[in-house]
Amino acid sequence: MQPGFRFALPQASRRDVLRAAAATGLIVGFQLPGRGAKLAVAAPADGVFRPNAFVRIAPDNSVTVLIKHLEMGQGTYTGLSTLVAEELDADWAQMRAEHAPADPLLYNNLMWGPAQGTGGSSSVANSFEQLRKAGAAARAMLVQAAAEKWGVPAAQVGVSKGIVSAGDRKATFGELAEAAATVTPPKDPPLKDPKSFTLVGQRLPRLDSVEKTTGKAVFAMDFTLPGALVAVVERPPVFGAKVKAFDATEAKKVPGVVDVVQIPRGVAVLATGFWAAKRGREALDVTWDQSGAEVRDSGTLLEIYRALGKTPGLPAWKDGDADGALAGAAKVVRAEYDFPYLAHTPMEPLNCVAKLAPDGSVDIWAGDQFQTGDQGNAAKLLGIKPDQVRIHTLYAGGSFGRRANPESDYIVEAVSIAKAIGGKAPVKLIWTREDDVTGGRYRPMYHHVMAAGLDAQGKLVAWKHRIVGQSILIGTPFEGMMVKGGIDATSVEGAANLPYAVPNVLVDVHNAQVGVPVLWWRSVGSTHNGFATEVFIDELAHAAGKDPYAFRRELLAKHPRHLAVLDLAAEKAGWGKPLPAGRARGIAVHESFNSVVAQVAEVSMQGGRLRVERVVCAVDCGLAVNPDVVRAQMEGGIGFGLGAALGEAITLAQGRVEQSNFHDYTPLRIDRMPDVEVHIVPSANPPTGVGEPGVPPIAPAVSNALFSLTGKRVRSLPFATQGVEV
Amino acid sequence: MAISLVLNGRTVTLDVDPEMPLLWAIREAAGLTGTKFGCGQAQCGACTVHIEGAPVRSCSVPVSEAANRAVTTIEGVQGKVAQAVQAAWQKLDVVQCGYCQSGQIMSAVALLTSTPKPSDEDIDGAMQGNLCRCATYHRIRAAIHTAAKTLEA
Numbered sequence: 001m002q003p004g005f006r007f008a009l010p011q012a013s014r015r016d017v018l019r020a021a022a023a024t025g026l027i028v029g030f031q032l033p034g035r036g037a038k039l040a041v042a043a044p045a046d047g048v049f050r051p052n053a054f055v056r057i058a059p060d061n062s063v064t065v066l067i068k069h070l071e072m073g074q075g076t077y078t079g080l081s082t083l084v085a086e087e088l089d090a091d092w093a094q095m096r097a098e099h100a101p102a103d104p105l106l107y108n109n110l111m112w113g114p115a116q117g118t119g120g121s122s123s124v125a126n127s128f129e130q131l132r133k134a135g136a137a138a139r140a141m142l143v144q145a146a147a148e149k150w151g152v153p154a155a156q157v158g159v160s161k162g163i164v165s166a167g168d169r170k171a172t173f174g175e176l177a178e179a180a181a182t183v184t185p186p187k188d189p190p191l192k193d194p195k196s197f198t199l200v201g202q203r204l205p206r207l208d209s210v211e212k213t214t215g216k217a218v219f220a221m222d223f224t225l226p227g228a229l230v231a232v233v234e235r236p237p238v239f240g241a242k243v244k245a246f247d248a249t250e251a252k253k254v255p256g257v258v259d260v261v262q263i264p265r266g267v268a269v270l271a272t273g274f275w276a277a278k279r280g281r282e283a284l285d286v287t288w289d290q291s292g293a294e295v296r297d298s299g300t301l302l303e304i305y306r307a308l309g310k311t312p313g314l315p316a317w318k319d320g321d322a323d324g325a326l327a328g329a330a331k332v333v334r335a336e337y338d339f340p341y342l343a344h345t346p347m348e349p350l351n352c353v354a355k356l357a358p359d360g361s362v363d364i365w366a367g368d369q370f371q372t373g374d375q376g377n378a379a380k381l382l383g384i385k386p387d388q389v390r391i392h393t394l395y396a397g398g399s400f401g402r403r404a405n406p407e408s409d410y411i412v413e414a415v416s417i418a419k420a421i422g423g424k425a426p427v428k429l430i431w432t433r434e435d436d437v438t439g440g441r442y443r444p445m446y447h448h449v450m451a452a453g454l455d456a457q458g459k460l461v462a463w464k465h466r467i468v469g470q471s472i473l474i475g476t477p478f479e480g481m482m483v484k485g486g487i488d489a490t491s492v493e494g495a496a497n498l499p500y501a502v503p504n505v506l507v508d509v510h511n512a513q514v515g516v517p518v519l520w521w522r523s524v525g526s527t528h529n530g531f532a533t534e535v536f537i538d539e540l541a542h543a544a545g546k547d548p549y550a551f552r553r554e555l556l557a558k559h560p561r562h563l564a565v566l567d568l569a570a571e572k573a574g575w576g577k578p579l580p581a582g583r584a585r586g587i588a589v590h591e592s593f594n595s596v597v598a599q600v601a602e603v604s605m606q607g608g609r610l611r612v613e614r615v616v617c618a619v620d621c622g623l624a625v626n627p628d629v630v631r632a633q634m635e636g637g638i639g640f641g642l643g644a645a646l647g648e649a650i651t652l653a654q655g656r657v658e659q660s661n662f663h664d665y666t667p668l669r670i671d672r673m674p675d676v677e678v679h680i681v682p683s684a685n686p687p688t689g690v691g692e693p694g695v696p697p698i699a700p701a702v703s704n705a706l707f708s709l710t711g712k713r714v715r716s717l718p719f720a721t722q723g724v725e726v
Numbered sequence: 727m728a729i730s731l732v733l734n735g736r737t738v739t740l741d742v743d744p745e746m747p748l749l750w751a752i753r754e755a756a757g758l759t760g761t762k763f764g765c766g767q768a769q770c771g772a773c774t775v776h777i778e779g780a781p782v783r784s785c786s787v788p789v790s791e792a793a794n795r796a797v798t799t800i801e802g803v804q805g806k807v808a809q810a811v812q813a814a815w816q817k818l819d820v821v822q823c824g825y826c827q828s829g830q831i832m833s834a835v836a837l838l839t840s841t842p843k844p845s846d847e848d849i850d851g852a853m854q855g856n857l858c859r860c861a862t863y864h865r866i867r868a869a870i871h872t873a874a875k876t877l878e879a
Contacts, residue, residue: 073823073860205819212824213815215760215800219825222759230754255743273754274763275746347764347772347825347859397762397825398859433765628819632865636822639861662769662857671850673863 042182049177051141051185053106054134055084061162061174063090065134066100068107068127069118070369070403072346072396073636074691075629076123077207080131082625083124086199087135087192088142090173091162097207102371102391117370119404119520121593121689124625128687129191136189138180145179146171194623194684203628208395220367220394221351221430228353228426229258229270231417232277232435234286236266238655239440240293240515243267243286250283260284261420265409268417274430294515295655298445301514302338305447305468309336313466313508316487317496320504325462329453333543337450337532338716339469340649342443342521343436343665348397350431352414354378356423361388366411367396369404373477377408378415400522400640405441406476437665438657442650443521444470445514448532452502458544460555463502465495465532468510470518486511490520494529494592494696499562500537500555516652522640523692526592530696531645531703534588535715538704548704549575549587561620562589564681565598568618572679573600583613586705588697593689595621599638601674601701603709609725612642612674612702620681622688630690631678637694638676643668645699646726647718672726731792733758734802744790748782749773751789752799760800760828764857771856774829775799781836783855800828807838807877814872822860830856834870843874 044050049057056064065081077097085095100107107116110126139159146164147154149171157166164171194200211217236242246267248260256276261268267286271277326332353365362382368374368391375386382389396403403410414429421427431439446469453462471488473479482489487496487509496507521527541551549570556562566589570576573585582604589598602614617634624630647666651658659665703714706724720726730739733756740755747766752758752775761784764772768783775784776798777791811834814820821827830853837844837852844852849870858866 073821075822205816206821208824209816209819209821212821212827213812213831215758215828217824218759219762221763221825222753273746273750275743275750275754345859347762347770347823347857349763396823398823400859430763433767433770632819632822632862635864636861639863640859643861661767662765663767667857667859668861668863669857670853670863670866673861673867676864 043178044181047178049138049141049181051138051180052134053100054131055088055138057138057173057177057180059174059177061094061172062096063088063094063173064096064098065131067097068100068116069123070367070393070396070399071099071208072118072367072369072399072403074123074633075206075626076118078204078629079124079626080127081207082199082204083127083131084135086197087132088139089159089161092199092204094162094173095207099393102368102375102389102393104372104375108372115372117372117404119369119401121595121691121693124687125594125689132191133189136191137185140186140189141180141183142173142176144183145176149176149179200623200625201627204626206629217395219348219397220353220365221348221397223353223365223394224428225353225355225426228428229272230274230277231268231270231414231427231429232274232281232432233263233265233413233429234267234269234281234284235435235439236288236293238290238293238295239517241288241290244289245287247285250285251280254280254283259421261417263413263416263420265413265416268420270417270421270427278432293655296652297654298341298652301445301512301652302447305445305512308468308510308512309447309449309466313468313510314486315506315508316492317505317507322462322464322504322506325504326451326453326464329461330456331454331543332451333454333540334451335536335539335715337448337535339446339528339531340651340717341445341516342644342648343650344400344402344521345436345665345667346396346398346400346402349433349436350402350410351429352411353426353428354414354418355426356418360384361390362415362418363390363392364411364415365392365394367399367403368393368411369396369399370408373404373406374408374411377412381412381415382419401520401524402441405519406478409441433662434660437660440517441519442516443527444472444518446528448528450532450536452536452540454540454544458546460500460502460540462504463498465507466510467491467495467507467529469512470514470516471511472518472520472524474511490525492529493525494590495525495533497591498533499559499591500552501558502555522637523592523695526590526692526696530588530590530592531699531717534590534697534700535703538586538700538707539713547576552587552589561596562591565589565596565618565620568679568681569598569600569616572618572677573602573616575600584705584709586701586703586708588700588704590696592693592696595619595688595690595693597634597693597697599697599701601698601705603702603705605709610706610719612672614675614677615698615701616677616679617694618679618681619690619693620683621690621693622683622685624680625687627680630680633690634678634694635676637692638698639668639673641695641698642672642674642702645702645717645719646672647720649718649721729789729793731794732796734798740789742789745788747785748775748787748789748792748797749784752784752797758799758801762825762828764826769857770826771833772826772829774832774856776803776832776836779836779839781833800832803832803835808835810873810876811835811838811869814869814876818865818869818872820862820865820869822862826856826858830858830866834866834873838870838873838877842877844870
């Protein structure tokens with residue numbers, strides 16, 4: 001998902017971010033304010049050593065890292081545990097991970113301020129120092145405990161691969177845990193010189209691989225409580241409709257159905273199990289008030305967007321005189337690009353367990369991506385304080401942004417249902433796939449209008465880029481931080497920071513008013529801006545009679561990270577070298593979440609069908625803490641982006657979503673997955689994002705390759721709607 | 727209604743609606759949650775189990791059809807093919823979110839049981855019904871080849 005909440009971030013420097021981290025999280029995280037004011041002076045009854053909010057060392061020698069971010073596939077269990085293990089000098093085999101409880105001060109995302117949540121590809125980036133310090137503090141305390149036990153100076157005690165030693169004396173962490181718990185935590189434990197890292201930068205097995213290959217991993221969908229009722233909700237057929245009346249007579253006759261209640265979003269059927277609840281919902285009769293609902297076709301919306309695209313929008317970036325330079329250009333190139341609504345469709349449909357306690361507080365179990373926002377929204381609904389909302393985060397079966405949203409939609413639904421039945425039973429809300437596909441919060445639909453001018457030498461002299469679509473953040477609590485002068489940072493990211501050297505630029509925006517709920521979707525603004533800019537720059541290269549790779553290089557002289565990934569991808573892909581007949585390459589480079597990724601796609605047409613044969617990817621994500629996780633995220637990002645580019649689209653007919661399940665909303669399947677090769681640029685800079693940046697370059701790289709192969713320029717997505725058989 | 731099936735080698739009797747999909751009988755009545763709900767329409771494969779060794783989408787099979795038959799889920803799958811597949815999945819760190827992987831593994835075990843040395847085309851054919859939104863497909867393909875090599879040795 002995204003940044004929504006890169007409060008400190010839009011255009012903030014890495015230094016700013018680290019300074020913010022030092023000023024807030026580290027201190028807070030370490031001092032455990034108000035939670036047992038005197039820290040670790042008496043030995044704990046269970047013998048477990050808890051040096052700080054992030055680390056737990058048990059007598060059985062296991063080291064458990066409390067993970068403040070949601071593990072939704074991106075590898076944060078492994079990533080954050082690597083940081084702790086590195087500074088602790090632990091043995092990787094003794095490392096464990098579990099989700100931390102919700103707490104906006106102890107477990108906040110340091111890039112977001114006092115808010116816990118996962119997004120904007122920020123998990124490792126914001127935790128890099130914090131989790132290392134957590135590990136270093138634990139190590140110093142183990143060393144001190146050993147020194148006292150053995151009567152030797154601490155300086156003579158060493159730690160390696162989970163063994164504390166001095167001379168011929170040795171102890172495991174587990175053996176020292178109880179004694180270490182009585183040591184005063186160091187205020188500012190020293191960190192290793194990155195040159196001496198032994199785990200960071202190595203390939204380490206993922207901590208969640210074994211339980212996820214044996215069926216033992218507990219996702220939110222797998223969690224239940226004794227006596228819990230399963231709820232499914234009948235939601236409006238069009239966005240913005242409201243319940244006018246409902247008749248539950250037939251629904252209540254379905255064996256297993258226990259109750260039917262109205263909630264703000266619709267009507268919930270509660271039953272002893274999912275099947276009965278679903279049957280009950282099918283028997284339910286709801287009439288809807290559609291006044292004020294969004295009932296337009298997506299085709300109509302596109303016509304409106306196109307009309308808007310002919311008029312000036314709100315300027316997001318203005319440099320020089322783009323109109324004047326266009327008027328004087330030797331050659332002008334114009335193009336328009338359209339993008340559909342996209343659904344996230346994580347494999348695990350949305351679900352949430354909520355249990356009201358007699359004191360008015362509530363417990364929530366979910367694959368929770370934005371704990372602080374969800375605590376706030378649930379608290380508001382129940383009229384309690386946010387800290388009376390206890391969130392138990394469980395594994396999420398994917399998210400891609402969906403599980404974090406400003407209204408906490410699925411969390412609030414579950415709590416609403418629990419409230420509506422007076423807390424008489426715990427509620428397990430389950431969305432069906434149809435609920436998910438038709439339920440909204442899509443990547444917005446967009447229309448882009450581009451124009452650029454070349455001088456007589458083929459040099460780029462003017463660039464105009466107009467973006468028409470719904471804002472994700474206007475009207476949400478994030479508006480104050482992420483929307484300036486009507487410009488939503490998530491609408492223009494990847495466009496208003498175009499890296500190419502152009503003297504005259506205008507990027508402007510129209511915020512379309514449509515009643516379809518929208519949301520960040522893996523790589524957010526870069527999903528469309530990356531495509532429009534990288535296909536258009538390719539068009540300009542051809543118009544200038546230059547090689548697309550060389551044309552980009554010339555314009556990126558001031559962007560060494562872009563150049564490095566572009567060169568690496570081109571070299572590894574054999575750019576410029578002959579290919580077998582019937583194959584062609586396309587290239588694209590894009591920066592998102594402070595990482596830069598270049599991809600070269602190699603395509604062919606097989607029996608009239610487009611086939612992406614091979615993708616070579618180069619990434620600069622700063623220091624790669626877990627290189628194999630970085631590779632996995634690039635591979636997955638490519639597959640995710642390619643699926644959307646080839647065939648995914650949500651369309652509306654009179655406001656009704658026309659797709660319902662995976663037969664008509666079609667993510668990539670294995671037979672369309674290309675060979676992927678990932679190269680990581682060596683870097684000593686602090687880590688930057690990897691969860692999202694692999695997505696944006698693939699669609700333009702494929703479009704550019706298809707043009708090179710066939711001369712057909714695909715400017716709108718998905719390909720399947722553009723006369724290309726996929 | 728009481729329906730008996732041999733679930734992971736053990737006879738269990740479940741009191742369920744005979745039309746209830748096998749998936750929900752396994753998850754809610756038998757309490758085995760390794761088999762996942764993804765689409766309810768046999769479109770995604772997250773619910774794949776074996777009935778008498780053959781892979782089926784349990785979300786679209788009424789539990790009555792499994793009566794008195796041997797049903798194997800991710801919790802009970804065993805033997806050298808299953809071991810080779812799970813070991814390959816772990817060695818290559820195939821999983822990301824992991825939600826679809828029980829189904830992927832059940833499909834892969836069925837493939838390697840019938841086709842010990844599958845080609846990429848065989849893999850595409852057998853695994854096309856299993857969606858992975860994290861798109862771990864590149865590693866799934868590699869892991870199936872790795873498992874095939876283990877079994878050959």
